[in-house]
Amino acid sequence: MIELIILDVDGTMTDGKITYTDRGEELKSFCVKDGLAIASWIKLGKKVAIITGRESKIVENRAKELNIDFFYQRVKEKDKKAEEILKALNISWQNVAAIGDDLNDYSMLKRAALSFMPRDGSPFLEKVVTKKLTKDGGKGAVREMIEYILQKENLLEDFFKIWEVK
16 A cells, blocks of 8 residues: 655646746745645645755745655755655655656656656666656646556545545
């Protein structure tokens, strides 16, 4: 049973573009559909981690907005940071799904029970991931991953109950 999903950011939760204003401010865009799926996963009592190699206040704000429990920036070895989270939660890699789009995600994706890459991710990841998604990074790839897990683990009924009007 998957208890934790680990998310990369640039190229996965976003389209991978980093835009700077003339004042040096960074801009990123997130897919609201991904956010709804992440929030739903958390409402099911599951855990989410963001592990990213860059540092961004924008990403920190998004993690807080989505109530993500584990948030780490400037991480070079994502699988080692993930190990710390697994120990804290007392779970194994068999309880982990992860998504990433490039070589800095390779080791983490290789270890996860279920691993995913957006359609526009690095072709070098195709041999290690469980599934190459049909959506691009920042355009619903995270949502597609979560829906795949919900179906695979027979959690769709619980997922829909979250949104029933009472």
